[in-house]
Amino acid sequence: MKYFFLIYAIVAVSVVGIFKYRGHFFEQPPIQLLPDMDDQDVLKAQKQSDFFADGQGARKPVAETAPRGFRADGQTQLGGIPESEFSGATGYYYTGHYGDFYGTGMPDELQLTEQNSIELLKRGEERFNVYCSVCHGKSGDGAGITGLYGVPGIANLMSGPYAPQSYPDGRLFEVISKGKGQMSGYAYNIPVRDRWAIIAYIRAMQVARSAPYDVVKDAYEAGKKLQDEAAKAP
């Protein structure tokens, strides 16, 4: 008990000692233990500056600076991505929506045929592995590598809630484009056609998961053989 009062007294004196100075004016500049960003060479908007020859503090953008999605020469393609993909185009292909509702199914703009459907799926596989697998896992089960380093609550895309019956393609499109919760949007990284390719690939993985063994037997055996060989390799 003796110590309790002693510690109590010390704490009380130091708290009063420190707080006494709140609102107090000092003659000297404060001692900065951690100066952080207290002092910066910044100018307030519209202020003059002797640093620049023209005396203007506010600077113009560097010549040929172009907003994202536009090109200085007036062309409408930026790195192969049409400008419309950045500037709020409308319709199912660009938004995943029909009016206020999510749509489902592959949009007509993809102009899918029997041959190029396979190409779209392969592209989707590649893009999924590039952009999504780090978090959602190569098989889409939510067990990607980032989970081990602390990204919480990664969705298992192979689970019931994300099945086509309960989760429309348009909603997938929107999540890829705009993100959700802990996941950021990929509209600026993934062109629209590639987003649809990823959606098609996710759907293919979902179907493959629930396919009866007879149907996927050959692919399963082939995959297993590759895995066994890889395991045996030195």
Ligand code: HEC
């Ligand atoms: C940086 C990690 C990360 C990456 C990369 C990532 N996601 Fe996600 N994703 C998450 C997390 C975390 C959630 C859970 C978000 C939440 O509900 O808060 C999520 C949720 C989702 C959902 C479910 C959203 C819902 O409505 O519940 C879908 C669908 C999805 N991601 C698809 C994708 C696709 C497709 C890609 C690749 C283009 C991708 N994600 C890339 C982390 C990621």
